[in-house]
Amino acid sequence: MAREGSDDIQALIAQVARLPGLGPRSARRVVLALIRRRATQMTQLAALMARVAETSRECVRCGNIAEAELCPICADPGRANGELCVVESVADLWAMERGRAFPGRYHVLGGTLSALDEVGPDDLGIPRLLDRIAEENVTEVILALNATVEGQTTAHYIAEALEGGSVAVTGLAHGVPIGGELDFLDDGTISAALRARRRL
Template structure:
């Protein structure tokens, strides 16, 4: 009975399973929602129900969408020749916040992983290869995470596209903006040194 009613305990347990939250932070969140007299919890519940009801996957790129095609796939102003491959919708959002890329996306939904039995078919890589041909893509930008899994997946995709005329590129590696050398790992410093350019 420590954490109030059964409903409250179930709610805390569910919130605690969300990424980045644990039992303690879940208790804080639920208590804060109960305490705010403005009915914020009911409002949040309604909003979640709405998003849950309406959200689906874009059939073309895998982005979160409210319709068959996501706003990016449906946007005629975006460049058709450039396809940016990302692991995750969160990565797509991060790139969109940067506003530098104006082409199309393809969300893999993960990386190749022998341990988790995620192979090319599970990631829909054949569908990606088909897209590159069907949509006349000139450049595939592999914007995968700079992790072992991300890079393995990038190499697999590059290999699969080697017989096609498409140009395959990857994000540059180097010192992040505002980065201090003293705080960077050796791998990043070495990559930045290898990729040095004339001022």
């Protein structure tokens, strides 16, 4: 059987294949493309990866990825407007920021509650979130969690923990995406869109 490159190349392919969204075939294509452009892309990529590995850390307040103790969002006094958006992951935070529609601050849980995986409130730092809400005079908590069973379970748990307090708890609307066609939507999305209908 023919070998595909040296042991180092095989090890690199195996490491790349472990990245989300990439399998062995995609990893081989990525590694071959980098090797073909090793003088430009590969060297720059290696240097950037080493620098990010050295300088990146979690924001001590919200869990975002930052280069300082506080991320730029938490360090910005203009974002301290009483609105706190709770998300599952840093990827979700970045997706919200791409829309440039939310002017407040975030809190990254790092996952969702899951009895199957033995992930409880303490594993997600939910008690720390509740302390933060009290300390920062938060007036509204927006639960921007994924519309999965685990995401909704986590949202209900946090909402119940905040029930009876002075903090408004809201969630993102679910329904028909902009540019979406009804024929291509699943039943759950159509049902959520009907429940969230509004007067025109």
